Amino acid sequence: MNKLIQRNNAQKIFMYFIKNIKLTSTFSRNLTTDNKFQIKEEFSGRPLYLDAQATTPLDPRVLDEMLPYLTSYYGNPHSRTHAYGWESEAAVEKARTQVANLIGADPKEIIFTSGATESNNIALKGVARFYGSKKKHIITTQTEHKCVLDSCRALEAEGFKVTYLPVKTNGLVCLEELEKAITPETSLVSVMTVNNEIGVKQPISDIGKLCKSKKIFFHTDAAQAVGKIPLDVQSMNIDLMSISGHKVYGPKGIGAIYVRRRPRVRIEAIQSGGGQERGIRSGTVPTPLAVGLGKACEISQQELSYDHARIEKLSKRLLDMIFKELTHVVRNGDPIQMYPGCINLSFAYVEGESLLMALKDVALSSGSACTSASLEPSYVLRAIGTDEDLAHSSIRFGIGRFTTEEEVEYTANKCIGHVKRLREMSPLWEMVQEGVDLKTIKWSQH
Amino acid sequence: MSTRNQVLKLYKMLLRESEKFESYNFRSYAVRRVKDAFRENQNLGNGDALKEKISEGHKNLEIIKRQVLISQMYKTDRLIIENMSRN
CATH class of the missing domain: 3.90.1150.10 (Aspartate Aminotransferase, domain 1)
Structure with a gap:
């Protein structure tokens, strides 16, 4: 009987293809x-x-703030000897404050990068390598963004151990499993705030509290969350946070990373150069883009x-x-x-x-x-x-x-x-x- | 001019300018945001808070005027739903 049903079904599927081929050929x-x-x-x-x-599209209010720095004010924000540099520097510092205000940080803790991918690379590789001589273990989840997973793969090739935590069927991390995965070797936990594919919000405060109690650094990729849900690095015990410009109606090509100063999180820089951004991210800060990110953050906050x-x-x-x-x-x-x-x-x-x-x-x-x-x-x-x-x-x-x-x-x-x-x-x-x-x-x- | 008239005039100017956005999404957002902002603040009283909001409104009016010009310089095809509602 069962076999008969199976044969019937197989026949049905076969007939479907025949039917379909005929129709598509007439269709063409x-x-x-x-x-x-x-x-x-x-x-x-x-x-x-x-x-x-x-x-996301660039908010017209953001473009309006950026335009003067794409036209009239073109100075290098790191030039200390003339007014062109000073006005650009002032604009970059204002933007830094706007970004910091949105997440409850100090402006000195914000470092401009090219985007959340770079921020994630800096956070994972930077922390892992700096503390690598003593601690060689990192924990992340299976649902992270590709750039986090790929950074972890790169670290594995360097001899680090990485735990890719499974998530529950609702997409959330299980705190007990996270706690079990932590070893005395663990230097960093990285869990994204809002998932880019399924939109789930991870229990960031709880993970932050757990990591703080175990004295482990906690990084979160908040590219999809910043400016969309309330975030506070103090109350949520976040040590590192990745931010993206073009997901908050800001310009593409800029992002930021929050790096906690007290207690200090130390990072080995990936990019060598002129030592801008406290040596963590060398390279001239793109003033118009930074201004755009700052304004986008200010608008999102309001x-x-x-x-x-x-x-x-x-x-x-x-x-x-x-x-x-x-x-x-x-x-x-x-x-x-x-x-x-x-x-x-x-x-x-x-x-x-x-x-x-x-x-x-x-x-x-x-x-x-x-x-x-x-x-x-x-x-x-x-x-x-x-x-x-x-x-x-x-x-x-x-x-x-x-x-x-x-x-x-x-x-x-x-x-x-x-x-x-x-x-x-x-x-x-x-x-x-x-x-x-x-x-x-x-x-x-x- | 009384404050009431001042506010009404600002409201009308903001709406009139917002309607000029080329982009469907920016236009609908601007119109909606202006209306909602005035509704939110209708019981603001007559003090400094109102003055602050009025000056904020004027700043936004200038932004909208400039951005409308830019949106008119770089036009795209209309969105599919705009074409539908015109037919």
Whole structure:
């Protein structure tokens, strides 16, 4: 009996391919044959932008602050002998204060870098190498950004031991497991604040407290969190923090790293040079970009609750619309401990790439921009134990300061329509509707 | 001019300028933010806090005017939903 069902299903799938081949061949000859298979839709205009985790637009207020330093005030902020240098230096120092204020730090603890990737490299390699003669162990998680994981790989090649902590199915780190992983050899714990793919917020305060009690440095990659959720390096016991400019409506090409001074965290510099930024990051500070990052941080601080309330509202609207119309949709990551501007959904029985192709009029992504070129499912989704097929069908919706209600509604409606259309084409969906449990099917004969 | 008229005039000028943003997203944000800011502060009273807000508003008006010019210099195609609502 069981075998019979299997054969029937196999036949069904075979028939589907035959049917499909026929239809696609007519499709290529005549575009109007069957609009069920017509992927190329007519639309005019630029696509909507719903990928706020990849990057955000430059806020006009930030550009307005930057422009004088791109035109009139071009002095090198490190020139000490003339007014051109002094005015640039003053602007850079003002920006440093603006960044520090947003995270409750002292301006002297902020170091400008080229972005969060560089900040993460400095934090991990810098701390590990400085304390490397005594302590040779680092702890991080499996869901970190590529640049943290890759820095750890590089350190492993240098002889460091790295623990890649697994996360729970909701994407959060288990504190007991973290505590168990800590050894007297451990010099650094690095856990990101908000995940770039699934938007979960890690228990940063608790991890900070634990690390402080064990006298271990705590680094957090807060690129997706700064300016979006309240952060305070004092109350959260953070020793190092990575900040990115272009994720807070600032310019691309600048970021910052917070390095605690009391008790002092010492770092071995990666870049050699003129000793700017307290020797931690040599190279002339790009005044206009620093000014932009500073202004972006100031605006984010003023607008934090306004933006958050707004993004929460839009996020709820999107979820309500999609969950009302579609079944078999899974939300990846913890639904409560998360930043509402990042929604990661898996649409079962739909291939994520096909859905992205169909949704050409909306700029969306299936996960991190760094890995969006490959068709491999995201390692973050695999780490939270998402099934292979669901990991392949995930889409990330990124809502930001400039997203409108119309954009969210348009996206939700388009998404619902395409998911329904693609499911109707899928033999798997048909089988699920008939009550076949797909997990029991043996797909190959060997 | 009474303070009330001053505030009303500022409000109208801010809205009128915000409407001129070329970019759909910046335009909708600016209009929404101006409206919400005035609503938030409608019970501010008549003291120094109000004066401060008024001068802040004027500074923002200047920023919007400059940024509107820039947005008009580097135009892009309209967004798909803008084209839909015009049809």
